[in-house]
Amino acid sequence: MIDIALLREQPDVVRASQRARGDRVELVDEAIAVDASRRAAVATFDALRNEQKVLGKQIGPLQGAVKRGDTSKQAELDALMARAADLSESVAEAERHMRDADEALDAVLREFANIVHPDVPVGGEDDFVVIEHVGTPRDFAAEGITVRDHIEIGTALQAIDIERGAKVSGSRFYYLTGIGALLEFALVQLALEQAQRNGFIPVIPPALVRPAAMEGTGFLGQAAENVYRLEADDLYLVGTSEVPLAAYHMDEILDAASLPRRYVGYSPCFRREAGAAGKDTRGIFRVHWFDKVEMFVYCDPEEAEQRHREILAFERQFLDACEVPYRVIDVASGDLGSSAIRKFDCEAWIPSQERYRELTSTSNCTTFQSRRLRTRMRDASGTRPVATLNGTLVAITRTIIAILENHQQADGSVTVPVALQPYLGGRTELRPV
């Protein structure tokens, strides 16, 4: 949710943001009108309610006097009671109006996505700006290697079992077996260790959350069709541990001295992939479930940009450890999630596809999520919403793809990145079984 004060005081900033995202610009004036009528409704109710309370204070003692037998006050009491009865109806009506106006304002405010950062490249999905390339894709042809994709490699290693995943759970499901399963634990351990060195508190969060948590993090808006819902229990399966980590401090006021707070969560991620029919159907690139280690930071909004860069650096640190070539992109305005003002993606080179694909992603959500979740900070100057930021440390399936494909050898084996070796019992290579 955006700041209503910004809408009142700098509507042009909001208009520019709407324009950059390709969202409706007229929404700004609609919201301003709704805000004005809400304030009028509030003022009316407040005045009537005040009158009612003043009256109530007179009735109390008067009734006490009458009860004690002072019948001289009876007429005065009756008059007041009559007025109070009238007023009661007006108050009730004013309250209904106020409540309707509150809901209307809330509804219109929720239609706004976060205010796009001025440096974000304007445009659609393809209008991103490449910030940097790291590493160089191998020239497999020069090495005399016919590139195999992660399914071929993973099947030979008996690390990935797609067929049985489909048999048991349907398309876009898989089993990780043997070295595949070990690879997950190795990646998770490497990630958690790195994160702890960088000041993150490890968290195993719940992967099922109540509607308020899902709603508050902004996933029931434009992304709703990709969320699994358990109808019988009114719970949602999270698509990322960003959800339980963002909702962790819901309805809390954090001491400014305790910021920034850095959490790193490990959880399964469930995605319906409703809009992606026919897309990336091969292998484990796009699946309904995978495990992920996710960084989440609460900080003073003043520091948000700096913290964002920091998270990006942590993502790069991990990709460097995996020894895969990648590039960093500044995602274009039209492709930002509704909560983010800016998003950097790290895309790894996928040899079988001969292109860069998203492995990790970090978003600066400023105060957008915290307003909905009522997560605030308190310092000498008072209370105000905190900023929240998130970033992937390792999305298991895609990272396994990148490692298997980029480190494949002519004999069918896969070289293990040095940083991962200690977590794989010292293995330097993975061999077909």
Place this chain on the structure above:
RNA sequence: GGAGGCGUCGCCUAGUCAGGUCUAUGGCGCCGCACUGCUAAUGCGGUUUGGGGCAAAAACCCCAUCGAGGGUUCAAAUCCCUCCGCCUCCGCCA
């Protein structure tokens, strides 16, 4: 799944049976001031959160807020209903 208890402004707590002097009590903690070689102690004042008004800030005023929502009433922390959460016991499962 069954039975019972509980939910008050950071923490603890009074108030709920008998609705109106509740503008929610007191303690702890915290902040400010005073006093004091320093610290401690003491005294005084302040200390939920959100919204609205005053052109802006401060001050001030008003409204809402006693787990959430609804109802009864001129009036609800207090009475009634529903829901949520926590605790205890029983059953079931691990």
